Amino acid sequence: MASVQLQDLIATLPAGAVVTDPDVLAGYRHDWAKDPGAGTPLAVVRATATADVAATLRWAHAHGVPVVPRGAGSGLSGGATAVTGGIVLCTERMRAISVDPVTRTAVVQPGLLNAEVKRAVAEHGLWYPPDPSSFEICSIGGNAATNAGGLCCVKYGVTSDYVLGMEVVLADGTPVRLGGPRLKDSAGLSLTKLFVGSEGTLGVITELTLRLLPAQPPLSTVVASFADLDSATEAILAITAALRPAMLEFMDSVAVNAVEDELRMGLDRSAAALLVARSDAPGAFAAHEAELMVAACEKAGAIEVFSTADPEEGEAFTAARRFAIPAVERLGPLLLEDVGVPLPRLADLVSGIAGIAERNAVTVSVIAHAGDGNTHPLIVHDPADAEQTARAHRAFGEIMDLAIALGGTITGEHGVGRLKKAWLPDQVGPDVMALTRRIKDALDPTGILNPGAIL
Amino acid sequence: MASVQLQDLIATLPAGAVVTDPDVLAGYRHDWAKDPGAGTPLAVVRATATADVAATLRWAHAHGVPVVPRGAGSGLSGGATAVTGGIVLCTERMRAISVDPVTRTAVVQPGLLNAEVKRAVAEHGLWYPPDPSSFEICSIGGNAATNAGGLCCVKYGVTSDYVLGMEVVLADGTPVRLGGPRLKDSAGLSLTKLFVGSEGTLGVITELTLRLLPAQPPLSTVVASFADLDSATEAILAITAALRPAMLEFMDSVAVNAVEDELRMGLDRSAAALLVARSDAPGAFAAHEAELMVAACEKAGAIEVFSTADPEEGEAFTAARRFAIPAVERLGPLLLEDVGVPLPRLADLVSGIAGIAERNAVTVSVIAHAGDGNTHPLIVHDPADAEQTARAHRAFGEIMDLAIALGGTITGEHGVGRLKKAWLPDQVGPDVMALTRRIKDALDPTGILNPGAIL
Numbered sequence: 001m002a003s004v005q006l007q008d009l010i011a012t013l014p015a016g017a018v019v020t021d022p023d024v025l026a027g028y029r030h031d032w033a034k035d036p037g038a039g040t041p042l043a044v045v046r047a048t049a050t051a052d053v054a055a056t057l058r059w060a061h062a063h064g065v066p067v068v069p070r071g072a073g074s075g076l077s078g079g080a081t082a083v084t085g086g087i088v089l090c091t092e093r094m095r096a097i098s099v100d101p102v103t104r105t106a107v108v109q110p111g112l113l114n115a116e117v118k119r120a121v122a123e124h125g126l127w128y129p130p131d132p133s134s135f136e137i138c139s140i141g142g143n144a145a146t147n148a149g150g151l152c153c154v155k156y157g158v159t160s161d162y163v164l165g166m167e168v169v170l171a172d173g174t175p176v177r178l179g180g181p182r183l184k185d186s187a188g189l190s191l192t193k194l195f196v197g198s199e200g201t202l203g204v205i206t207e208l209t210l211r212l213l214p215a216q217p218p219l220s221t222v223v224a225s226f227a228d229l230d231s232a233t234e235a236i237l238a239i240t241a242a243l244r245p246a247m248l249e250f251m252d253s254v255a256v257n258a259v260e261d262e263l264r265m266g267l268d269r270s271a272a273a274l275l276v277a278r279s280d281a282p283g284a285f286a287a288h289e290a291e292l293m294v295a296a297c298e299k300a301g302a303i304e305v306f307s308t309a310d311p312e313e314g315e316a317f318t319a320a321r322r323f324a325i326p327a328v329e330r331l332g333p334l335l336l337e338d339v340g341v342p343l344p345r346l347a348d349l350v351s352g353i354a355g356i357a358e359r360n361a362v363t364v365s366v367i368a369h370a371g372d373g374n375t376h377p378l379i380v381h382d383p384a385d386a387e388q389t390a391r392a393h394r395a396f397g398e399i400m401d402l403a404i405a406l407g408g409t410i411t412g413e414h415g416v417g418r419l420k421k422a423w424l425p426d427q428v429g430p431d432v433m434a435l436t437r438r439i440k441d442a443l444d445p446t447g448i449l450n451p452g453a454i455l
Numbered sequence: 456m457a458s459v460q461l462q463d464l465i466a467t468l469p470a471g472a473v474v475t476d477p478d479v480l481a482g483y484r485h486d487w488a489k490d491p492g493a494g495t496p497l498a499v500v501r502a503t504a505t506a507d508v509a510a511t512l513r514w515a516h517a518h519g520v521p522v523v524p525r526g527a528g529s530g531l532s533g534g535a536t537a538v539t540g541g542i543v544l545c546t547e548r549m550r551a552i553s554v555d556p557v558t559r560t561a562v563v564q565p566g567l568l569n570a571e572v573k574r575a576v577a578e579h580g581l582w583y584p585p586d587p588s589s590f591e592i593c594s595i596g597g598n599a600a601t602n603a604g605g606l607c608c609v610k611y612g613v614t615s616d617y618v619l620g621m622e623v624v625l626a627d628g629t630p631v632r633l634g635g636p637r638l639k640d641s642a643g644l645s646l647t648k649l650f651v652g653s654e655g656t657l658g659v660i661t662e663l664t665l666r667l668l669p670a671q672p673p674l675s676t677v678v679a680s681f682a683d684l685d686s687a688t689e690a691i692l693a694i695t696a697a698l699r700p701a702m703l704e705f706m707d708s709v710a711v712n713a714v715e716d717e718l719r720m721g722l723d724r725s726a727a728a729l730l731v732a733r734s735d736a737p738g739a740f741a742a743h744e745a746e747l748m749v750a751a752c753e754k755a756g757a758i759e760v761f762s763t764a765d766p767e768e769g770e771a772f773t774a775a776r777r778f779a780i781p782a783v784e785r786l787g788p789l790l791l792e793d794v795g796v797p798l799p800r801l802a803d804l805v806s807g808i809a810g811i812a813e814r815n816a817v818t819v820s821v822i823a824h825a826g827d828g829n830t831h832p833l834i835v836h837d838p839a840d841a842e843q844t845a846r847a848h849r850a851f852g853e854i855m856d857l858a859i860a861l862g863g864t865i866t867g868e869h870g871v872g873r874l875k876k877a878w879l880p881d882q883v884g885p886d887v888m889a890l891t892r893r894i895k896d897a898l899d900p901t902g903i904l905n906p907g908a909i910l
Contacts (some may be wrong), residue, residue: 149641175886184868214698270851
């Protein structure tokens with residue numbers, strides 16, 4: 001029965017678009033979250049155009065087949081975990097882009113990587129700010145689906161702030177165009193923004209109209225090490241009170257040592273915490289802001305403070321921070337957290353996480369987009385050790401409980417996916433869950449779109 | 456029957472909250488759009504707390520009574536036009552605010568005026584950017600309901616970009632909290648942004664959490680007059696290609712003369728167009744940007760270019776631009792447009808509007824937030840002259856048709872309300888209308904919330 005139905009889809013789509021080779025399917029069961037609950041899909045559809053996405057959804061809608069939309073598969077919450085008997089619908093082959101320097105917008109297909117978008121617009125002297133650490137491997141479509149963040153968000157906001165319009169295919173296969181290359185548009189409901197961050201549960205994004213900024217000015221960079229967490233968090237609050245840094249990143253001792261093991265760049269292995277802060281204020285103002293940040297770190301009792309106006313030298317420290325997740329991962333497989341709190345609660349979150357790690361006897365390394373209160377506690381565990389893995393999962397949940405108790409969020413930029421959905425009701429409450437369900441049911445009445453994600 | 460039901464509501468709410476005095480009701484029939492189709496409400500509810508809003512909606516939901524939410528009543532699209540037999544639910548008495556300088560956020564109730572929010576946060580050295588021309592008389596709740604814009608949006612974005620969270624009461628009276636004081640939050644659907652711009656059709660906003668910026672630096676101002684529209688639009692494109700102005704405003708000859716009639720500030724009455732542009736770049740960069748803007752205007756053939764680094768002198772020209780609508784209104788009652796186009800089509804829009812005015816033999820003065828393509832054609836007419844009024848209404852529609860044909864929007868910042876809803880399907884198409892209807896029906900199944908607005 002399923003194979004007869006699938007023949008219809010194969011006949012409808014371009015040759016080669018539907019893949020059923022088990023070896024290929026195996027590569028599409030997981031995203032980077034490596035969800036142990038991943039199923040085996042009936043087929044993978046590699047869409048090359050909106051028409052392919054529309055045809056796939058029309059077919060799936062008619063036959064009640066689940067569809068898991070997938071960008072580059074770099075998601076960290078299991079939002080693209082395959083469902084047994086379903087379709088994995090990939091947009092990785094939809095890679096067109098056009099840039100309009102006059103309206104400072106780009107129209108992009110979802111399969112382009114974030115880094116490719118940045119490079120294409122840079123050729124026109126323009127800048128697409130959102131910069132997940134994974135920007136070289138994550139897709140712009142996935143960024144929109146998860147409302148991705150990054151390092152510069154502390155000053156420049158998140159993906160949603162840069163999406164002016166989109167083409168999205170609804171659950172029944174109807175493509176609709178929302179918004180457009182206009183900074184201002186109050187015509188009707190804010191549907192564009194609703195689809196940003198909806199993690200493939202309301203529709204499949206097939207095109208984005210992105211707002212761009214003029215090229216970022218050269219950055220000044222401050223790196224400071226601290227003997228304890230309190231002085232580091234004091235410096236963070238002092239910096240954000242004095243100015244809006246273009247980046248303000250935190251690494252704890254475990255992360256610093258893991259990065260230094262790999263990169264040998266002379267980071268202070270004895271430090272309890274390292275901050276990397278940057279300013280992109282124009283001209284002499286960058287140096288001025290760097291001085292303010294240096295002063296804030298020194299006043300907070302930093303062991304050592306280093307400042308450079310050389311953008312490449314600064315980029316090396318930024319790259320070191322971006323490398324923290326893979327570096328810590330060499331200590332063992334990670335459960336990767338993404339909790340955020342209002343900035344005044346950051347110290348409570350970090351110290352609370354240390355307590356959770358101790359009580360559960362697991363290693364938890366904390367790295368953070370400190371300036372906006374978004375942290376990535378990395379829980380190291382050995383999946384072969386069932387007892388340790390159970391403790392790691394307990395810590396994973398306790399960290400989310402703590403973030404919620406501190407008025408925070410279970411996910412600042414990765415999305416809820418499948419791994420975090422059990423905690424979403426605790427954060428938002430039953431009435432918001434009911435509201436979410438009403439919208440989901442209105443837009444996807446047969447429930448074929450990414451079933452099991454968010455809800 | 457209705458009066459028995461109303462007694463229930465009166466008994467539930469604080470004394471004096473429900474007003475039925477016909478003289479008072481008369482003042483709540485219209486917003487500034489002066490919609491001739493306005494009805495007479497059963498009562499006005501002046502809410503003082505979320506509980507009042509919730510009780511009113513529970514009652515209205517139970518009895519199927521329409522509710523028109525209303526902020527300060529300064530809306531220009533008839534979004535707060537009263538419905539006969541319904542309730543006008545005012546939030547003007549909900550006026551609390553608390554500012555948190557550490558997270559750079561403010562929690563505000565909807566009844567505060569935009570200017571009051573600006574003043575309260577300025578005491579903490581902070582800035583709430585969105586600045587409708589009506590900022591001294593429009594409410595922050597109404598700003599959120601319409602996704603209001605303003606003059607600084609060309610650089611700083613619109614209301615939606617500054618709303619991080621809210622409390623909103625749903626159609627059945629259930630209050631829910633969405634988002635919070637966090638720049639990053641990917642937990643669940645982007646519901647906060649969905650309610651921004653929903654014009655009271657999905658819920659009633661009772662509290663907003665607003666993102667704030669550090670105080671705006673002092674502004675440099677450039678004023679340039681042009682002998683024809685082509686050279687003015689050439690200057691606009693040259694300025695926006697060179698930099699991101701903090702303001703870039705346009706007035707045509709009718710507006711310049713109307714303003715000069717009232718303010719006598721020495722504006723060039725012979726000019727076909729006047730531009731007022733401002734830079735808030737830090738320190739010497741403001742002067743640098745002002746020089747670039749002066750050069751762009753001169754190169755485009757400006758008659759006269761004036762530049763000042765004195766913020767108060769610059770504010771006088773900005774105030775003159777803000778005064779354009781009341782000044783032109785002294786020529787006669789206005790039909791006030793709010794169409795926007797992608798910037799490269801601005802000249803086509805402005806010249807097309809001139810043709811529409813001529814064909815319909817009506818005076819249309821064009822003022823514009825030129826830097827973001829959002830224009831306010833002001834159609835002067837005499838309501839006592841039925842034939843002229845009919846021509847004015849025809850021009851009103853033709854201007855929206857033109858904006859749609861140019862890839863633009865029927866409303867950049869005022870909202871659809873009741874006056875523009877007939878054109879919304881032409882802009883967004885039947886599939887987006889159906890999607891809008893599905894969301895409306897899911898959130899307001901009995902259709903009590905602002906019936907007749909948007910849909």
